[in-house]
Amino acid sequence: MKPILETKNLECSFWISTGIFSPKKALAAVNGVSVQLLKGQVLGLVGESGCGKSTLAKMLLGLQKPTNGHILFDGQPLEKLSQFERAARVQPIFQDPYSSLNPRKTIFEIITLPLRVHKIGTARDWLLKAKEMMDLCGLASRYLNSYPSQLSGGQRQRVAIARALVMKPEVVICDEPTSALDVSVQSQILNLLMELKNELGLTYLLISHNLAVVEHLADRVAVMYFGEIVENEDAEQLFNKPSHEYTKKLLNSVLVPDPSHFIRDT
Amino acid sequence: MSDPSASHQKLDPDKALRSNITRRLFRRMSAHNSILIGGTVLGAIVFMAVFAPLLAPHDPFDQDLSRRLLPPFWMEDNNPKYILGTDNLGRDYLSRLIYGAQISLMIGVCTAVLSGIIGSALGITAGYFGGRTDAVITFIITTRLSMPIVLVALAVVALVGGSLHAVILVLGFLLWDRYAVVMRSATQQARNMDYVSAARAIGCPTWRVVLSEIFPNVVNNLIVIATFEVAHAILLEASLSFLGLGVQPPDPSWGLMIAEGKEFLLFDPWVITIPGVALSILVLAVNMLGDGIRDVSAPENRN
Amino acid sequence: MLNFTIRRIILVVLVALTVSVIAFFLVRMSGDLATALAGEDANAQEIADIRKIYGLDRPLIVQYADWLFDALRGDFGESLYFPETVGELVAMRLPTTLLLAFSGLVISLLIGIPFGVISALKPDSWIDRISMSIAVAGQAIPTFWMGLMLMVLFGLILRWTPISGDETWQHFILPAFTLGYYSTPPIMRLTRSGMLEVLSADYIRTAYAKGLQPLRVLFKHALRNAVIPVVALASVQFGHMLSGAIVIESVFAMQGIGYLAWESILRNDIAVIQAILLIVCLFYVGLTFISDLLNAWLDPRIRVS
Numbered sequence: 064m065k066p067i068l069e070t071k072n073l074e075c076s077f078w079i080s081t082g083i084f085s086p087k088k089a090l091a092a093v094n095g096v097s098v099q100l101l102k103g104q105v106l107g108l109v110g111e112s113g114c115g116k117s118t119l120a121k122m123l124l125g126l127q128k129p130t131n132g133h134i135l136f137d138g139q140p141l142e143k144l145s146q147f148e149r150a151a152r153v154q155p156i157f158q159d160p161y162s163s164l165n166p167r168k169t170i171f172e173i174i175t176l177p178l179r180v181h182k183i184g185t186a187r188d189w190l191l192k193a194k195e196m197m198d199l200c201g202l203a204s205r206y207l208n209s210y211p212s213q214l215s216g217g218q219r220q221r222v223a224i225a226r227a228l229v230m231k232p233e234v235v236i237c238d239e240p241t242s243a244l245d246v247s248v249q250s251q252i253l254n255l256l257m258e259l260k261n262e263l264g265l266t267y268l269l270i271s272h273n274l275a276v277v278e279h280l281a282d283r284v285a286v287m288y289f290g291e292i293v294e295n296e297d298a299e300q301l302f303n304k305p306s307h308e309y310t311k312k313l314l315n316s317v318l319v320p321d322p323s324h325f326i327r328d329t
Numbered sequence: 330m331s332d333p334s335a336s337h338q339k340l341d342p343d344k345a346l347r348s349n350i351t352r353r354l355f356r357r358m359s360a361h362n363s364i365l366i367g368g369t370v371l372g373a374i375v376f377m378a379v380f381a382p383l384l385a386p387h388d389p390f391d392q393d394l395s396r397r398l399l400p401p402f403w404m405e406d407n408n409p410k411y412i413l414g415t416d417n418l419g420r421d422y423l424s425r426l427i428y429g430a431q432i433s434l435m436i437g438v439c440t441a442v443l444s445g446i447i448g449s450a451l452g453i454t455a456g457y458f459g460g461r462t463d464a465v466i467t468f469i470i471t472t473r474l475s476m477p478i479v480l481v482a483l484a485v486v487a488l489v490g491g492s493l494h495a496v497i498l499v500l501g502f503l504l505w506d507r508y509a510v511v512m513r514s515a516t517q518q519a520r521n522m523d524y525v526s527a528a529r530a531i532g533c534p535t536w537r538v539v540l541s542e543i544f545p546n547v548v549n550n551l552i553v554i555a556t557f558e559v560a561h562a563i564l565l566e567a568s569l570s571f572l573g574l575g576v577q578p579p580d581p582s583w584g585l586m587i588a589e590g591k592e593f594l595l596f597d598p599w600v601i602t603i604p605g606v607a608l609s610i611l612v613l614a615v616n617m618l619g620d621g622i623r624d625v626s627a628p629e630n631r632n
Numbered sequence: 633m634l635n636f637t638i639r640r641i642i643l644v645v646l647v648a649l650t651v652s653v654i655a656f657f658l659v660r661m662s663g664d665l666a667t668a669l670a671g672e673d674a675n676a677q678e679i680a681d682i683r684k685i686y687g688l689d690r691p692l693i694v695q696y697a698d699w700l701f702d703a704l705r706g707d708f709g710e711s712l713y714f715p716e717t718v719g720e721l722v723a724m725r726l727p728t729t730l731l732l733a734f735s736g737l738v739i740s741l742l743i744g745i746p747f748g749v750i751s752a753l754k755p756d757s758w759i760d761r762i763s764m765s766i767a768v769a770g771q772a773i774p775t776f777w778m779g780l781m782l783m784v785l786f787g788l789i790l791r792w793t794p795i796s797g798d799e800t801w802q803h804f805i806l807p808a809f810t811l812g813y814y815s816t817p818p819i820m821r822l823t824r825s826g827m828l829e830v831l832s833a834d835y836i837r838t839a840y841a842k843g844l845q846p847l848r849v850l851f852k853h854a855l856r857n858a859v860i861p862v863v864a865l866a867s868v869q870f871g872h873m874l875s876g877a878i879v880i881e882s883v884f885a886m887q888g889i890g891y892l893a894w895e896s897i898l899r900n901d902i903a904v905i906q907a908i909l910l911i912v913c914l915f916y917v918g919l920t921f922i923s924d925l926l927n928a929w930l931d932p933r934i935r936v937s
Contacts, residue, residue, distance in 0.1 A: 126529055151532075164524055165522075165524040165528075167545040167546055168545075176533075177532075180532055180537065471920070472650045474916070475648075475651050475916045475920060476651060476913055476916065477871070477872075477916060479879065480908070480909060481909070484658055487898070568775070572879065572894060573898065574897070584774070594783070602781070605778075608777065609772050609774070609777075612774075616768060
């Protein structure tokens, strides 16, 4: 089966100045990354902060130019696609619900922005579509003319999801979609994401530093360390029998609450 | 032995909470007060300027040396026909004062708009694109900040001849630095927000991202700065006209009126007092309005 | 810090050069120097001769380079109206202006800092409100008018100070106060906000908790940290005072370079205008440089941006 999204030796280097008289050094944020996303799959991408996950996501979204390597959509290189074509096929959901929505726009304006930019449909269509998406994402339609400041974190993330899905993209890049939310809301959003995936036939790249979330949702998992993929496995395989040293370290560093250890009453 | 806690408020949570609330309420109220008072006074002056032909009792250019330097109504020897007296050429002072408001306001607003456009364009461009563009624009700003405005304005006005338009153009092309600096940093902040990344990921063209996503979020700062720059321009025009290189006689610029009255400082100090007070009131009103708007919309910029 | 300083110096040199270009071309555009030199009744031939003699027929770039190199050696050319060379003129008048600006700065610091400190110690109290009101009112009053009013009040009516001129130190009182008054509000505000920030810091509370005398805490710890940004601001304000001196010197008839600049602008004395413009701009550049260094020393984040 051909992957719906694939990267081949993807690289992104930045120039760092090391002092006023020395030449600039190259720092590779993403170094030779080759991953594949099959349709309908959830690929989890884990790693510590600063390992290059976000840079990789930005390149897939067309927000950052790679310095080397290829990104292929259904076999087609990303450079060949216009920004509209690319936008119609891959959309993001960001981590911070407080900065991913423009505070000066209404929910309606935010959700329908893709339709308006791509000039899809008329104003009436937009209204119907907005209501449809809000329904799908579990948002009451009375929020249509509200501003983000009037919504809670969980609700805002639903708006972000609605916006990402309004054009029915094929791939959704979820960059830490629940890290900034309350624990109780996290599970709601994650369940919503899974429902939508099944209903709309989406493919997810799920970036997270929360291993529990990834274990719960992902079909395959890639582990990233200093810009490189050190392990790329079936989820079950990775969590039960990790092969790379780093993966083992990562899994071992997670603290698991163990109710059998209790503090004795004194 | 001194008790250090005596000079330092004891921590009473209720009291602290109450005084904090009253303090914040007071601040909010005074912001609204500032807007109210400043806005009303400014409104009155604008009204005066707009309806000058109807309000002025006499023609501000009408000279008659036989009635020169008549004192205003609160002094003896005054002529009730000329409430604020007459200047050294016999022109009615009240009428000149009223028409002078037109000049000050026109220059203030036009300059603020012109410099606002220039400065915001530079600042937003620098803040959004970063990199080399930012470096170049920052260099331009630094260069502009290294030049003394008054000196340069004087030199240029001497070049082109003094007039209302010359002053507006010269000041407009010089006073844009605050706009540029503030718009640049506000744009940089907005640029880092995820909603900008989301818009770009949607395929939004650059012009649309800047106008539709970024601009509404930085326009608050713009308004606050604009009010202060209006005041700045009004004062600068007064200085330039005072030095003879601004609005030219016989136009009733308040700064010019002060210059013309300088010779009579000794015996008729009211000649320069009146326009000076008018200028101070106008600028104070504008500043209060600006302070109030800033406190209400962007209180983090207080200092 | 060294890195930052070196980068800043390069920037400063570039800005200074740019500013010198602007100063040169701006003034040169104001009229044909040859015609001005030749005088009223000169005919075309005389003007052409003068052009040749003074090298005014060479390309502007060459003239600029010439002027710049001469200026760096202190030779600013000759005035159209004064017998002295421009260099001599400026050297004679500059001290007055520097003294005026410096006094103005000192006054603004002497008023601004104490009021700022007191306001910070008792925020939102009546004294805070009064000093803020004075600050706000001060920024609304045109400086030249204030100068005139003070001249009337203290010079004419009360006769406490001389009216105009610059012979004795008493002559500097009113002008310096007028000049300094405009800078007092920003200094007051910055001191106030700096002190407020410092006073609420944990290490101050620790000092109080240790039992130190509050006044001592104030001076030794709080003020020292709050004062650095004020010094940086003062540096920039000094530049503004040099600029404001133009107006104040005209009001009080003081023989400084501000007054000289005004006279020369009115009389199209190009060489003088160019020289003063260049010198004041260089002062600005230098003062901004100092201010930047101070701010960067205080806030390390600035060094890497």
